[in-house]
Amino acid sequence: xxxxxxxxxxxxxxxxxxxxxxxxxxxxxxxxxxxxxxxxxxxxxxxxxxxxxxxxxxxxxxxxxxxxxxxxxxxxxxxxxxxxxxxxxxxxxxxxxxxxxxxxxxxxxxxxxxxxxxxxxxxxxxxxxxxxxxxxxxxxxxxxxxxxxxxxxxxxxxxxxxxxxxxxxxxxxxxxxxxxxxxxxxxxxxxxxxxxxxxxxxxxxxxxxxxxxxxxxxxxxxxxxxxxxxxxxxxxxxxxxxxxxxxxxxxxxxxxxxxxxxxxxxxxxxxxxxxxxxxxxxxxxxxxxxxxxxxxxxxxx
Amino acid sequence: xxxxxxxxxxxxxxxxxxxxxxxxxxxxxxxxxxxxxxxxxxxxxxxxxxxxxxxxxxxxxxxxxxxxxxxxxxxxxxxxxxxxxxxxxxxxxxxxxxxxxxxxxxxxxxxxxxxxxxxxxxxxxxxxxxxxxxxxxxxxxxxxxxxxxxxxxxxxxxxxxxxxxxxxxxxxxxxxxxxxxxxxxxxxxxxxxxxxxxxxxxxxxxxxxxxxxxxxxxxxxxxxxxxxxxxxxxxxxxxxxxxxxxxxxxxxxxxxxxxxxxxxxxxxxxxxxxxxxxxxxxxxxxxxxxxxxxxxxxxxx
Numbered sequence: 001x002x003x004x005x006x007x008x009x010x011x012x013x014x015x016x017x018x019x020x021x022x023x024x025x026x027x028x029x030x031x032x033x034x035x036x037x038x039x040x041x042x043x044x045x046x047x048x049x050x051x052x053x054x055x056x057x058x059x060x061x062x063x064x065x066x067x068x069x070x071x072x073x074x075x076x077x078x079x080x081x082x083x084x085x086x087x088x089x090x091x092x093x094x095x096x097x098x099x100x101x102x103x104x105x106x107x108x109x110x111x112x113x114x115x116x117x118x119x120x121x122x123x124x125x126x127x128x129x130x131x132x133x134x135x136x137x138x139x140x141x142x143x144x145x146x147x148x149x150x151x152x153x154x155x156x157x158x159x160x161x162x163x164x165x166x167x168x169x170x171x172x173x174x175x176x177x178x179x180x181x182x183x184x185x186x187x188x189x190x191x192x193x194x195x196x197x198x199x200x201x202x203x204x205x206x207x208x209x210x211x212x213x214x215x216x217x218x219x220x221x222x223x224x225x226x227x228x229x230x231x232x233x234x235x236x237x238x239x240x241x242x243x244x245x246x247x248x249x250x251x252x253x254x255x256x257x258x259x260x261x262x263x264x265x266x267x268x269x270x271x272x273x274x275x276x277x278x279x280x281x282x283x284x285x286x287x288x289x290x291x292x293x294x295x296x297x298x299x300x301x
Numbered sequence: 302x303x304x305x306x307x308x309x310x311x312x313x314x315x316x317x318x319x320x321x322x323x324x325x326x327x328x329x330x331x332x333x334x335x336x337x338x339x340x341x342x343x344x345x346x347x348x349x350x351x352x353x354x355x356x357x358x359x360x361x362x363x364x365x366x367x368x369x370x371x372x373x374x375x376x377x378x379x380x381x382x383x384x385x386x387x388x389x390x391x392x393x394x395x396x397x398x399x400x401x402x403x404x405x406x407x408x409x410x411x412x413x414x415x416x417x418x419x420x421x422x423x424x425x426x427x428x429x430x431x432x433x434x435x436x437x438x439x440x441x442x443x444x445x446x447x448x449x450x451x452x453x454x455x456x457x458x459x460x461x462x463x464x465x466x467x468x469x470x471x472x473x474x475x476x477x478x479x480x481x482x483x484x485x486x487x488x489x490x491x492x493x494x495x496x497x498x499x500x501x502x503x504x505x506x507x508x509x510x511x512x513x514x515x516x517x518x519x520x521x522x523x524x525x526x527x528x529x530x531x532x533x534x535x536x537x538x539x540x541x542x543x544x545x546x547x548x549x550x551x552x553x554x555x556x557x558x559x560x561x562x563x564x565x566x567x568x569x570x571x572x573x574x575x576x577x578x579x580x581x582x583x584x585x586x587x588x589x590x591x592x593x594x595x596x597x598x599x600x601x602x
Contacts, residue, residue: 089484183390185507186525206486207508208520217599219509221520224487258602298520299600301559 007123035240046070308424336541
């Protein structure tokens with residue numbers, strides 16, 4: 001089934017204890033789309049890039065069969081760029097710069113033939129842009145919303161308006177606590193469920209992820225990694241894998257969302273093993289299936 | 302099968318955001334023994350109390366069919382007492398006082414008829430006392446060792462000597478990092494496996510627990526609690542449930558230890574719901590079975 005993904009497309013500067021990378025392909029829509037493309041066909045990407053966006057990235061995205069009809073390519077201006085430096089523990093990072101470029105005046109325009117997309121992933125962008133997407137789409141089967149600490153800090157009101165209209169909210173533990181002013185994640189989850197979403201997924205990095213609905217709770221382990229090279233895009237990759245599995249199966253039951261959480265976790269675990277998009281640039285179906293199976297092995301008793 | 306448990310028996314002062322309790326029954330041997338008694342018979346407790354130790358606590362422990370042959374009751378002197386205050390987040394605590402009392406000169410003496418105990422749990426006490434136990438027991442099937450941050454700080458050398466002689470080490474994530482100087486828990490686990498134990502169990506509180514051996518890895522979820530009243534004894538309760546299940550089944554395979562981790566987690570989840578030992582004072586087999594089943598439900602996909 002069709003998956004519409006809206007978010008940023010970026011050329012990032014990344015610095016971690018393991019090295020640096022300039023002009024690294026990044027952005028929420030990029031990671032989400034590439035990740036989803038491992039699970040389902042008809043992935044539709046909406047975003048914007050500048051004249052500096054390398055043709056090789058377009059070729060790569062197209063090779064993943066991601067439909068770029070909704071990717072605006074501005075003749076002038078630069079692609080959105082974020083520079084970040086991760087500290088030794090990889091849990092904290094400094095933003096070195098944010099250059100909005102063509103993203104500054106971006107308003108997502110959903111192509112007419114995509115307005116009836118069945119699955120919609122509102123990637124991590126300003127909530128008012130997410131709302132603009134919601135106003136253009138028609139009768140989606142499922143809307144998934146990702147977000148980040150920045151929007152909770154500066155645009156909580158707009159975010160809460162979006163949350164009233166989405167089916168699934170995905171965020172990390174720190175963000176869940178910020179959004180709800182509640183330390184206990186179980187209580188935080190219940191508070192978020194009262195904000196609109198029918199399902200909330202809280203990502204906890206090395207501690208896995210939990211999925212909560214009104215009457216069910218699921219805890220997924222993390223893949224045991226001895227180290228990570230670059231955490232950038234892990235959350236987006238998770239979200240893309242999550243919605244990718246739901247679109248592939250056409251099953252939006254909470255039971256099936258448990259598997260979606262594990263696929264999201266599996267793809268995110270590949271993502272952080274390499275810089276930028278490289279960890280999920282060329283996975284085989286066998287690699288993904290094997291990692292999914294490992295999640296089962298490590299959590300069985 | 303028989304389980305020998307050595308540790309402290311205490312009368313604690315507890316203060317949490319939910320209240321206070323004076324003269325609260327506590328101590329590592331207490332929590333371990335009571336917890337194990339829900340899973341297996343022939344639980345043998347070695348420790349020491351003073352003349353102030355209330356008879357009602359003896360009656361309670363005896364009612365749980367815990368054999369107190371190894372519990373020295375000094376005619377003079379006070380029972381070990383720890384006073385602690387937990388902060389709002391329940392993750393940090395201040396030690397208000399530590400009164401060693403009769404524990405100051407305690408040296409565990411294993412009764413002759415207990416020297417061939419099949420399962421041995423070295424509860425959380427000074428590693429040199431744990432070593433004294435190891436020197437007295439004969440051909441145990443399995444030795445499990447618990448410890449705490451204090452011993453890692455002040456008696457690392459003695460602790461490392463003990464670790465060379467135990468089969469399973471149980472500790473929490475903070476302690477694992479302290480013991481190994483390694484932030485990544487997977488790498489920390491591998492380092493600890495090289496210190497002696499064949500199996501390492503790392504407890505992560507609200508994030509569950511992981512079990513690692515040379516060639517296997519298991520991640521258990523945490524029971525989703527909306528809040529905890531008193532974390533005291535949760536780690537001891539975990540260890541008691543862990544060894545209790547192994548003793549009940551007589552199966553020391555790593556596969557069976559996965560179930561043991563879940564029983565330990567289940568009992569610990571009851572423990573923190575009430576002050577002191579009250580959360581595990583009077584559980585029914587049905588309650589425990591139901592909580593074990595819940596761990597399966599919340600981790601299945």
